[in-house]
Every structure is written in structure tokens, then in C-alpha cells.
Amino acid sequence: MTDAKRIPDGVGKPMVEIEARQLLGLVCTKGGLTCPLIEPGCAHAILARLGKDPTLPVQLNSNADTVPHYTTLTSEDYAQRDPDDAFNRKRDLDVLQRLGLLPGSIRRARYLFELLFARIDTPGGICVYDTPGWEGCPHARNGAYERIREEGWQAVVHARTKKEMRAFRERNVERIRNGEQLYVRPHHFMCLACGYAGGENDAPRPNDTLYEILERIRRQPDVPVTLVEGCCEACDCCDGFHPGNGRCVHTCGLIRDYKKDLDLFQKLGLQPGDTLRACDFIDLLFERIASTREICGYGDGIVTSEEWTICSGPEGNPGYEKTRSTGLL
Ligand code: SF4
Numbered sequence: 001m002t003d004a005k006r007i008p009d010g011v012g013k014p015m016v017e018i019e020a021r022q023l024l025g026l027v028c029t030k031g032g033l034t035c036p037l038i039e040p041g042c043a044h045a046i047l048a049r050l051g052k053d054p055t056l057p058v059q060l061n062s063n064a065d066t067v068p069h070y071t072t073l074t075s076e077d078y079a080q081r082d083p084d085d086a087f088n089r090k091r092d093l094d095v096l097q098r099l100g101l102l103p104g105s106i107r108r109a110r111y112l113f114e115l116l117f118a119r120i121d122t123p124g125g126i127c128v129y130d131t132p133g134w135e136g137c138p139h140a141r142n143g144a145y146e147r148i149r150e151e152g153w154q155a156v157v158h159a160r161t162k163k164e165m166r167a168f169r170e171r172n173v174e175r176i177r178n179g180e181q182l183y184v185r186p187h188h189f190m191c192l193a194c195g196y197a198g199g200e201n202d203a204p205r206p207n208d209t210l211y212e213i214l215e216r217i218r219r220q221p222d223v224p225v226t227l228v229e230g231c232c233e234a235c236d237c238c239d240g241f242h243p244g245n246g247r248c249v250h251t252c253g254l255i256r257d258y259k260k261d262l263d264l265f266q267k268l269g270l271q272p273g274d275t276l277r278a279c280d281f282i283d284l285l286f287e288r289i290a291s292t293r294e295i296c297g298y299g300d301g302i303v304t305s306e307e308w309t310i311c312s313g314p315e316g317n318p319g320y321e322k323t324r325s326t327g328l329l
């Protein structure tokens with residue numbers, strides 16, 4: 001692949017930078033408040049971008065680590081104390097700690113708001129206290145944050161409509177059934193095997209078109225398959241697929257699925273862009289890979305962080321092993 005075809009890094013390069021506390025401010029602004037943590041014009045501009053792009057990479061910052069060593073401070077410095085600054089530093093660290101992130105962490109918009117709503121159900125204890133001197137935001141108890149949280153991440157970040165996903169599915173199924181060849185990311189053949197479970201689930205899947213791919217391969221086992229990286233021909237109708245840039249905004253799509261594909265390419269001795277007969281690829285897959293633990297469990301089954309959680313658990317998905325023993329075709 002030439003560098004000219006690459007798209008901007010959507011995981012490590014931010015397109016929006018905010019202080020971590022302002023994540024809550026965006027929610028309260030969405031709920032109709034004028035949040036003291038973020039200037040309203042700035043909040044509305046960011047909300048407009050979030051409402052269009054679930055892949056938007058957002059960086060959460062904090063000035064906590066700019067605090068100087070006490071030996072460099074004079075009594076005059078202490079006389080100029082800024083309680084709001086200390087409160088805001090605490091808010092930033094409260095948010096980052098609850099999300100399991102660090103100053104400078106960058107995450108996609110949908111990932112971030114799913115995480116936010118799962119971990120922080122109220123601004124109480126972050127934006128507002130009863131402690132004298134730490135009273136904080138006068139709006140924090142009016143329920144705006146909680147109301148938006150109740151609606152879910154879709155209230156803040158763009159979500160695909162059912163109509164759009166249906167239209168993509170129809171177009172996609174037509175291409176899978178009648179196209180000259182298939183384009184599939186390699187670990188999706190493993191997902192297909194997990195879901196099929198040795199024939200126990202011989203039925204279409206609501207969020208992808210892997211079953212339609214299986215039907216095509218059954219009808220034509222030697223149909224050529226080009227092995228791709230990233231979202232593939234099975235993804236078009238998924239709520240996690242963002243047609244704007246072809247990225248997957250589900251948690252698995254943040255980073256770990258890229259590794260699964262590359263691990264599989266390496267173990268099978270193949271390269272992105274290789275084209276094989278479908279039946280030959282499936283034979284090779286089942287010959288070399290005995291369990292999803294080897295790919296989806298990273299070989300050792302150890303979860304090193306939230307971003308590297310293991311689909312189906314560290315011991316492997318039993319559905320894959322069943323399909324491996326019965327065969328797919
Ligand atoms: S365990 Fe791996 S192969 Fe199976 S469904 Fe999950 S991601 Fe796909």
C-alpha cells in the first residue's frame with residue numbers, strides 16, 4: 001500500500017483537545033445548561049462535530065503534572081493561590097481515574113462517551129460538593145447530565161439510522177451473492193466459525209453479513225477471497241461501521257482487531273492483499289489455529305488493559321472449536 005492511500009491516524013492523533021473535566025461539560029451543555037467548565041461556543045462547536053463523526057479522536061488533557069516542586073515556590077506564590085485551578089485539576093483527575101485513562105489519552109468519540117456513561121452516572125462528587133470552599137457548579141444537581149446519560153451515547157455522538165443500515169445491507173448482500181470475489185478480513189472467518197458453532201447457529205447475523213459470505217462459499221467453495229485489513233465486506237450494515245472513513249467504532253475496532261488480523265496473517269504465512277480460494281483459506285485456518293485463544297486471546301489469555309480485553313474469554317470460544325471439528329462447508 002502506498003502512503004498516499006493511508007488515512008490520518010484515528011487513534012493516536014487528536015482532532016479535538018479538551019481538559020478531561022470538559023467531557024462532563026459537553027454533556028451538561030447538551031442537556032441545555034451553560035456549564036462553567038467550558039465556553040458555550042466551544043462546547044457547541046465540539047458537539048456539532050461529535051454529532052457527525054463517531055470516530056472523532058478526542059484527547060483528554062490535565063495540567064496536574066505541571067505543579068512545581070514546593071522549593072521553587074515563595075510565600076508570594078502561595079498568597080496568589082487559585083482555588084478554582086486546584087478544583088479543576090481535581091476534576092480532571094477524577095474523570096481520568098474513573099475512566100482508567102491518563103492525561104493526554106486519546107480515544108474515539110463513541111468509545112469515550114460509552115465509557116463515560118458506563119463509569120460516571122452523575123457529576124456529583126466531581127463537579128460539586130457540600131464542603132465549604134469546594135461547592136463547585138451551581139447547576140450540577142439539576143439532573144441535566146443524568147437525563148442525557150439516560151438517553152445513551154447516541155444523544156451526544158452520531159449513530160447510524162436503521163434505514164441507512166438496512167440500505168447498506170441490501171447493497172452489500174447483492175455484492176456478496178453476485179460479485180466476482182469476496183473481500184474479508186482474516187479474523188472474521190474465525191468470528192464466522194465462533195457464531196456458526198458447528199452448525200448450532202446456522203442463521204443470518206443481525207449486525208454483519210458473515211452468514212451471507214458463508215452461503216456464497218457453500219455455493220462456490222473456490223470463490224476467490226482477498227484478505228484485507230480493517231473493516232471488510234462483512235461490515236457495511238453494522239452499527240459500528242462508519243462509512244465516512246471505513247473505521248469500526250466498536251470497542252474491538254479501536255485497536256485490538258488490527259492485531260488479530262496481523263497475528264493471523266503471520267501465523268498463516270500470508271500478507272494483506274493475498275487472494276486465495278475460500279476453501280483453501282478455511283483449510284489453512286483450521287489446520288494452523290486450534291483455538292481463538294491463539295489470536296483473540298493473544299496466545300496467553302492475559303488482559304493487559306480495557307482496550308485489550310479478550311472476546312469470548314481467555315480460554316477461547318467453544319463455538320470455534322466445534323466448527324473446526326465439523327467443518328464450515
Ligand atoms: S472470539 Fe475472536 S473469532 Fe470468536 S467472535 Fe470473538 S473476535 Fe471473533
Ligand code: SF4
Nearest residue numbers: 235238240241248250
Ligand atoms: S464494523 Fe466492527 S464490530 Fe461491526 S462487523 Fe465490522 S469489525 Fe465487527
